[in-house]
Amino acid sequence: MNLRVNWRASVSLVGSVVKWLSVPLLFPLLIAAYYGELEAIRTFVTTIVIALVVGGSLERLEPDPDLGAREGFLMVALTWGAVSIVGGLPYVIAGNQIVLPGQFPFVNIVSGPSTLADPVNALFESMSGFTTTGATVMGDISFETHSRALLMWRQLTQWLGGMGIVVLAVAILPKLSVGGAQLMDAEAPGPGIQKLTPRIAETARALWKAYLGITALEIVLLYGLHLLGPVVGQPLAPNMTLYNAVAHGFTTMATGGFSPEARSIEAFSAVVQWVIIPFMVAAGTNFALFWHVLSGNPRTLIRDAEFRFYIGVMAVLSAILTALLFTHQGLVFIPGGEPVAGNLESSLRHAAFQLVSIVTTTGYASMDFNTWNSSAQYLLLAAMLIGGSAGSTGGAIKIVRWYVILKSLRRELFTTVHPEAVRPLRLGGRAVDEQAVRGIYAFTLLYLVIFLASTLLLFLDAERAGGPNLNTLEALSAVAATLGNVGPGFQLLGPMNSYLPFSDISKLLMVALMWIGRLEILTVLVLLTPAYWRT
Amino acid sequence: MNLRVNWRASVSLVGSVVKWLSVPLLFPLLIAAYYGELEAIRTFVTTIVIALVVGGSLERLEPDPDLGAREGFLMVALTWGAVSIVGGLPYVIAGNQIVLPGQFPFVNIVSGPSTLADPVNALFESMSGFTTTGATVMGDISFETHSRALLMWRQLTQWLGGMGIVVLAVAILPKLSVGGAQLMDAEAPGPGIQKLTPRIAETARALWKAYLGITALEIVLLYGLHLLGPVVGQPLAPNMTLYNAVAHGFTTMATGGFSPEARSIEAFSAVVQWVIIPFMVAAGTNFALFWHVLSGNPRTLIRDAEFRFYIGVMAVLSAILTALLFTHQGLVFIPGGEPVAGNLESSLRHAAFQLVSIVTTTGYASMDFNTWNSSAQYLLLAAMLIGGSAGSTGGAIKIVRWYVILKSLRRELFTTVHPEAVRPLRLGGRAVDEQAVRGIYAFTLLYLVIFLASTLLLFLDAERAGGPNLNTLEALSAVAATLGNVGPGFQLLGPMNSYLPFSDISKLLMVALMWIGRLEILTVLVLLTPAYWRT
Ligand SMILES: [K+]
């Protein structure tokens, strides 16, 4: 540990990741070809070439990279940065309609530069994608401004980011002693996560299968509803085309929340909304549990302490929210939709959908919750701190940390009365190491300190830029939604609005928040300490 | 520790405290006599009789009370409850103009029942006084509605509460292992707090002297300015009469914040505002440090780690706030006052005054900060979480806890890079026990959990009651200001407004928040655990 950080090894591996990004970039290229979007073809071919050249060059920095823990931190942090930059190039290229004369003699079909032509906006949108945040600066989301290929790439960035996070959480962070992996291990009865499969590659492969399988199931169900409609003679999911089914399959499993529809899931039928809810719940569940279920131990899921708490919290908060929506006089603002207040099905659906969407940090909206009253909005704001399970694609503080915190606070009360008592903290039958409890306390407080300080910075920059005069709810929700990788906030940055009005400095601050929030904070912050770089 | 809780011993001691409350009740009686407020004389004579009878009766429950730790918790919690109830009687009696015919044949001089005639309002105001919170439900604060005696009693409740808190923090809570007293001990160089004087009574006496001395100094300075004005030929403090000097001396040292002036410290001159600032700073300082200073070791104060951090935080935040006020176009709304924006003295004064007032949890206002822009308001809202020093009358989370948290988070980053390193956390040169660090983490998280949950309850009750439609800033600040014993919040409950519009249930919730916040939370919460009552 006293050697210098071998940054060449880290950068070389980041180069490999960038190079391999060319493979998923083929998907939007195929979409562009299918829809005959000539400009998009040029955009993605250009990006693939850049990814191969840049990634390949970086890869050569170190022929045989071997990572220690410190190189691991650097590699993880740089990977999300580099992938977001390269993955954001299509936004800039398409937005600027860069013409490479002679090589691609196609006619431009887009009329003018989009908001994403601005590199800061493109970086924001791309980081928001790969961190599965889902906050957008597009402003105008439509096929008139953006190609189908580009909007599908935006969806795919989240799916890729989500897979990266699962592998990171289960296979890499535990080796760096970050992210509370000890807990996941302690908690899952049967073989612990790290013992699931002995090697990273195998673990990753097992998780890919679950991730891919559940995504495919959702796509089949959503598109199946679309096809079934004409058969049964009533429209079940009229606009859930194959394109939309794939697009939303990508961003549900990633708890991403991007949608090619400007009005998110409000654009779809009630049946579709009901179908998406359990998939969001699954996306926020510890993926190791699916491994157990698929291995023939379905009871592992039901017995798991974190999973029970996760379901319980969502059930209770959904019930409160249902009551708030049901009694909210005059809550009728879904364009052409049914009233919500006084309608139990509708209240329950929107409450459950929105609560699950926020707790799992998906960020989809089944209606514009900007129109809700302030108590319902506060419930969502507070829920933004909760987060998904450890080992899922969900962000924020994460439900297992809250579970441990609440249990340990109860213990604190007990030991105040009985100072002589020694009570180990139990999670799913096993004692939790006190070191892990301290780590959870520290993470949560670090999260809250960063939260409070970033909100102040956002306010100060808004003041400086003379832009929109933020109110408390807007500023708090902007930080909660980016640091927690949730996506939409309230009012100015509500689910049907965007982060476009913020200044470049504020946007870059939020890019940093999405980045550190996604990587369990410590992974990035250690890079800023002198101790990290000292030889 | 396996015996039953001896509640009789606790209640008997609470009875003694209630009985002795009759002594300070003589002070408003004297005021009433001086101003010839006949109705107030009857009010306070009645209250004194009740205090003597009730207190004396409770005292007899146990002839020779001997307290263990568990009885200590009960006694402390009950004391603030009982004193608030008995100390709130004058509000109800005066508000209802209860006539005792024959006994006190005086004519009523008040025209109708005041808001404090309502027992819930009276309890709120009284608890707000004895917990040194300073949140008010009076609505109309004027000598036309309330007697001078009653308004002085309101000031005195805070001074008494403040003294109780200092004794509690320094002499009682350490024996109950609550309140981070280990830290105070570790931190003060030279003799630790518990070693200052071997016995509670002596410790309490030493602190009384410091508390009384600084209060007297402030009264002399404030009234001195008033008297000096005509001498130097310009009005220095025209309305700082002896009554006002005493009234504000009481509530500054208690970090209380009540004022008999409806517009708080805005009612006084700039000189008065400048004079009050250092006294608020002193009120938020660890009182043990004054003992060292008075013992001839003034350098102890400057060398103290907590004190330096406390001053540093307030200096930095005041500087930011000054910049925000200085550049806030059109900030001119002090009735008949000078503009703030563009005026350095005025910006600096209001920024420093308000920031110090909030961080120390005093709650005075030098102007209506409801008129500030949202970034300045957010800064104050976040500052409501900071709190005064351990061993002071300040509330909230307390600065020493933040100091330890920030230091330990830095250590967490270091040990993430160097997992093998063992680094004790140092505070003023001494290592802090890891148990104490865990206790600080737990307290802070408990505070934040209660904060978030209470805000939801407040919202839900506002919804139920159909009263004012709270916004996020109002609800968050209501909880921050009551749980942290700060006093005023924002907008509806801003410094020139009141908590009057809240429903009875919300008010009782806030009474509970002031109570548990003031008693370091655990002291009250342990009473709710089965473990506490088990034999
Ligand atoms: K999201």
Ligand SMILES: [K+]
């Ligand atoms: K106060």
